[in-house]
Amino acid sequence: xxxxxxxxxxxxxxxxxxxxxxxxxxxxxxxxxxxxxxxxxxxxxxxxxxxxxxxxxxxxxxxxxxxxxxxxxxxxxxxxxxxxxxxxxxxxxxxxxxxxxxxxxxxxxxxxxxxxxxxxxxxxxxxxxxxxxxxxxxxxxxxxxxxxxxxxxxxxxxxxxxxxxxxxxxxxxxxxxxxxxxxxxxxxxxxxxxxxxxxxxxxxxxxxxxxxxxxxxxxxxxxxxxxxxxxxxxxxxxxxxxxxxxxxxxxxxxxxxxxxxxxxxxxxxxxxxxxxxxxxxxxxxxxxxxxxxxxxxxxxxxxxxxxxxxxxxxxxxxxxxxxxxxxxxxxxxxxxxxxxxxxxxxxxxxxxxxxxxxxxxxxxxxxxxxxxxxxxxxxxxxxxxxxxxxxxxxxxxxxxxxxxxxxxxxxxxxxxxxxxxxxxxxxxxxxxxxxxxxxxxxxxxxxxxxxxxxxxxxxxxxxxxxx
Amino acid sequence: xxxxxxxxxxxxxxxxxxxxxxxxxxxxxxxxxxxxxxxxxxxxxxxxxxxxxxxxxxxxxxxxxxxxxxxxxxxxxxxxxxxxxxxxxxxxxxxxxxxxxxxxxxxxxxxxxxxxxxxxxxxxxxxxxxxxxxxxxxxxxxxxxxxxxxxxxxxxxxxxxxxxxxxxxxxxxxxxxxxxxxxxxxxxxxxxxxxxxxxxxxxxxxxxxxxxxxxxxxxxxxxxxxxxxxxxxxxxxxxxxxxxxxxxxxxxxxxxxxxxxxxxxxxxxxxxxxxxxxxxxxxxxxxxxxxxxxxxxxxxxxxxxxxxxxxxxxxxxxxxx
Numbered sequence: 157x158x159x160x161x162x163x164x165x166x167x168x169x170x171x172x173x174x175x176x177x178x179x180x181x182x183x184x185x186x187x188x189x190x191x192x193x194x195x196x197x198x199x200x201x202x203x204x205x206x207x208x209x210x211x212x213x214x215x216x217x218x219x220x221x222x223x224x225x226x227x228x229x230x231x232x233x234x235x236x237x238x239x240x241x242x243x244x245x246x247x248x249x250x251x252x253x254x255x256x257x258x259x260x261x262x263x264x265x266x267x268x269x270x271x272x273x274x275x276x277x278x279x280x281x282x283x284x285x286x287x288x289x290x291x292x293x294x295x296x297x298x299x300x301x302x303x304x305x306x307x308x309x310x311x312x313x314x315x316x317x318x319x320x321x322x323x324x325x326x327x328x329x330x331x332x333x334x335x336x337x338x339x340x341x342x343x344x345x346x347x348x349x350x351x352x353x354x355x356x357x358x359x360x361x362x363x364x365x366x367x368x369x370x371x372x373x374x375x376x377x378x379x380x381x382x383x384x385x386x387x388x389x390x391x392x393x394x395x396x397x398x399x400x401x402x403x404x405x406x407x408x409x410x411x412x413x414x415x416x417x418x419x420x421x422x423x424x425x426x427x428x429x430x431x432x433x434x435x436x437x438x439x440x441x442x443x444x445x446x447x448x449x450x451x452x453x454x455x456x457x458x459x460x461x462x463x464x465x466x467x468x469x470x471x472x473x474x475x476x477x478x479x480x481x482x483x484x485x486x487x488x489x490x491x492x493x494x495x496x497x498x499x500x501x502x503x504x505x506x507x508x509x510x511x512x513x514x515x516x517x518x519x520x521x522x523x524x525x526x527x528x529x530x531x532x533x534x535x536x537x538x539x540x541x542x543x544x545x546x547x548x549x550x551x552x553x554x555x556x557x558x559x560x561x562x563x564x565x566x567x568x569x570x571x572x573x574x575x576x577x578x579x580x581x582x583x584x585x586x587x588x589x590x591x592x593x594x595x596x597x598x599x600x601x602x603x604x605x606x607x608x609x610x611x612x613x614x615x616x617x618x619x620x621x622x623x
Numbered sequence: 624x625x626x627x628x629x630x631x632x633x634x635x636x637x638x639x640x641x642x643x644x645x646x647x648x649x650x651x652x653x654x655x656x657x658x659x660x661x662x663x664x665x666x667x668x669x670x671x672x673x674x675x676x677x678x679x680x681x682x683x684x685x686x687x688x689x690x691x692x693x694x695x696x697x698x699x700x701x702x703x704x705x706x707x708x709x710x711x712x713x714x715x716x717x718x719x720x721x722x723x724x725x726x727x728x729x730x731x732x733x734x735x736x737x738x739x740x741x742x743x744x745x746x747x748x749x750x751x752x753x754x755x756x757x758x759x760x761x762x763x764x765x766x767x768x769x770x771x772x773x774x775x776x777x778x779x780x781x782x783x784x785x786x787x788x789x790x791x792x793x794x795x796x797x798x799x800x801x802x803x804x805x806x807x808x809x810x811x812x813x814x815x816x817x818x819x820x821x822x823x824x825x826x827x828x829x830x831x832x833x834x835x836x837x838x839x840x841x842x843x844x845x846x847x848x849x850x851x852x853x854x855x856x857x858x859x860x861x862x863x864x865x866x867x868x869x870x871x872x873x874x875x876x877x878x879x880x881x882x883x884x885x886x887x888x889x890x891x892x893x894x895x896x897x898x899x900x901x902x903x904x905x906x907x908x909x910x911x912x913x914x915x916x917x918x919x920x921x922x923x924x925x926x927x928x929x930x931x932x933x934x935x936x937x938x939x940x941x942x943x944x
Contacts, residue, residue: 262907269690288910294691374796384890436778436797441888448779517692587908589890596892600802619909623686 202299202324205515205522212524213247219278219528220264222511223254227477234540238532245531248524250278261285261583268294268516277519278529280330283510284576284586286318290326291580295514299325301526306534307550314508314575315549321578328529329549331541332510334570335387337496338449338464339456342489343370352493354500356424363432366455375453379432381425383599384441386591387507388458392428393421394574395497395504400591401577401616409579409620411613413594414606422598422605429599438599441592452485460509461566462545464492494569508573510547577620584619680916687910696913703917712893713918716901717925720877723808723897724929727876731816732869735823740853742828754825761821769885772814776800801887804894811882811895818882819875823868830861863940870933877926898922 208215225231239250253276255263260281267275281289289295302308302325315329344352344362347369353359363378370376381388393399398418401409412418429438437445445457449467457463468487473479494503513533515525531537538548542557547570558567576582585591594612597603603611681703683696707713742750763771775783778799787795801807838856847855858865880899887895896904902922906915 265687265690265907265910269693288687289691292686292688292691293694294687384888434779434797435799439799439801439892440778441890443888444779581909584909588904589892592890593892600799602802622909622911 202297204300205296205526207521207523209523210246215248215521215524217248217250217278217521217525217528218253218276219250220253220255220276221280222260223256226254230544234537238537241531242528246524246527250528275516275518277516277521277525279514279516280511281514283315283318283512285583286327286512287578287580288583289514290319291321293517295326296517296522297324297326298515298526304530307552310551311549312508312551312570314573315510315512317575317578319512327512327514328533330511330513330533331549332508332547332570333460334506334508334547334566334573335459336461336492336506336566336569337456337458337494338490338492340486340489341491343455353496356496356498359496367432373453377434377454379428379456380437380445380448380454381429381433382440382442382445383438383596384592386595389425389595390507390574391495391504392425393418396421401579401620409617411616413609413613419605419609422609426598426605439596450484450486458495461492464490494565505572505574506569508570508575579620581620581622585616588619590615677916677919680913681920683913685912703913706914707917707921713901716896716898720898723879724873724876727812727815728869728872731819731823731872734816735820735827738824739827739831743831757821757824760817765881766885768814768818769882772810773886776810811886814882819872826864826868827861830864831857834860866933866936866940873929
């Protein structure tokens with residue numbers, strides 16, 4: 157009997173172990189704070205922020221930033237300048253908690269469920285992630301202090317939209333980056349194309365010429381378009397006047413990929429992929445397209461503007477950011493251009509990625525947090541961000557920032573960009589890979605454009621309307 | 624085995640009807656119970672509490688809003704369960720998980736058994752390097768192993784496509800092994816089996832080395848062929864180990880997650896959704912913690928269902944010796 161028990165217990169323990177491994181309890185019940193946004197509150201009666209405004213010596217703000225500035229001395233000096241001014245004005249200090257894009261949301265969800273003492277005061281999230289936090293009670297309503305932020309009337313739409321609902325503001329635009337066409341200047345010239353193509357017809361004609369000119373290279377890829385790169389496909393969907401999802405008059409969201417305009421965009425993307433991309437990229441995302449580009453066998457790719465520099469020189473040791481830089485095979489042969497659209501004056505809109513800063517609903521120092529964000533996103537900070545190549549958070553500063561780090565073309569693209577639907581659950585569509593799965597099934601020929609769009613629409617409608 | 628299983632001391636011979644009345648009542652021994660308390664405490668703290676919380680969560684509506692605002696979840700009865708059970712994606716991943724588990728367990732046990740038999744046949748000069756190699760495989764962290772296999776099979780830079788092309792197989796230059804889920808799963812299963820082999824082989828080989836050589840020789844003298852020797856001499860000896868190794872394999876393979884998830888760039892397509900990935904996406908991807916908890920409980924129940932056979936086997940072994 158004893159042995160029976162041991163055997164039984166060990167089996168049960170093994171099963172229980174597996175159960176706890178695949179799920180972990182995240183419920184934390186205690187305070188019963190009700191979310192304040194939405195419903196009867198209007199922008200005119202937005203709640204005041206909590207906490208002292210000045211004379212806050214001894215207070216330290218807990219600021220969560222993604223680690224991009226950490227090893228960048230220029231960027232750090234922008235943060236330090238703002239923080240020094242903040243200290244002089246309020247007496248309070250900040251402590252930065254560095255996060256990584258890979259897992260910052262998981263950490264954030266865990267921290268936000270805690271008590272006020274552990275919850276960060278200021279949080280950076282990506283603009284496509286912002287709605288999830290802004291409209292679900294994580295971020296404080298900052299409408300009452302909106303007027304204190306520099307250039308708040310000309311914030312980039314792609315950054316301000318996911319922060320705004322029903323006339324209320326829940327986060328503050330920080331900086332942006334835009335995606336652009338990155339191509340080989342030498343290959344274009346060798347193929348006999350003298351001017352950079354401006355219309356879609358000219359562009360595909362140029363791609364044909366480049367493809368023919370390099371037909372002898374068995375490894376050649378004319379336009380590397382990874383199947384899971386939905387930012388690229390979105391430029392065609394929105395460029396044709398379509399969209400991923402729309403909010404109906406009844407307040408319900410609906411997937412909009414079956415709309416004829418969206419279908420036209422998907423078809424345009426599908427043609428590009430099947431004619432000029434490679435089977436090796438059909439099930440991939442954009443993460444290693446630079447590696448392929450650096451081999452010198454690729455004519456064009458579509459990615460954030462900074463990749464144009466990144467493909468030309470790489471660290472000798474990719475794991476050591478302090479190792480010397482080496483030139484790649486394509487050094488000096490790369491340029492950016494707007495992705496052409498139907499007509500020369502209207503390029504396909506670019507996806508605007510970026511970051512926003514939110515103040516947590518649970519923070520006890522909301523006023524101080526707002527003051528630090530004001531200093532870190534003011535005109536001076538924006539100008540310094542622009543010198544780094546980060547797009548300023550507003551159109552006024554963006555126009556001034558055009559220079560060595562930001563070309564006029566990139567600035568123009570940022571001004572005419574597309575953005576993901578501002579639905580509270582949009583992040584769920586991203587984490588379910590709905591768009592990636594749709595595009596991959598089109599690229600690999602497993603589904604027709606119409607069938608894939610229908611499947612994706614059903615899933616999007618279901619996810620966006622889930623309470 | 625007996626000494627390990629029986630910390631109290633040698634067991635009295637099974638009582639018979641005749642002796643029961645005469646037998647002196649044993650004094651209550653408290654020491655073993657005191658000794659076992661720390662273990663039970665650890666189990667209660669690390670397994671019992673999460674398990675209790677999961678059960679509570681499974682009957683609540685807990686999403687990101689409740690999480691961020693500390694609002695207690697509403698009690699929704701069996702809503703989460705009926706949502707899961709009516710989801711066709713759930714049933715697709717259940718089916719896939721069972722199929723993959725069966726294939727993985729059968730193949731990994733078969734390979735391990737074969738390797739262990741081989742190890743017991745070959746000379747020490749072959750056995751030692753083989754064992755060392757197996758231990759190296761064991762020492763590779765899971766994520767590193769996944770990245771290795773992902774690189775082998777990369778369509779642009781992978782060594783597999785390179786070799787196949789060099790060998791003259793056309794059409795493999797940019798072949799993507801994961802477009803066809805059958806091919807993709809073969810790659811993932813090869814990885815899982817490769818990682819499972821060291822433990823299983825070493826365990827079974829150790830068990831086989833305990834088989835008395837004379838027994839095998841005697842059987843052969845009596846004219847038994849190698850298969851008969853295995854069935855009548857080796858198998859009965861290693862049976863307890865086989866049962867334990869198989870049940871562990873079932874547990875490991877049923878909760879397959881990292882290999883498939885990382886191999887597919889953290890964006891697994893529908894054909895690579897197994898239960899572990901499905902529940903992770905539902906719970907943390909969609910921040911629907913109640914639903915995720917319900918899936919976990921259903922997974923536990925399924926595991927228990929699968930384990931019944933092995934638990935019975937273990938109980939029989941317990942009774943046997």
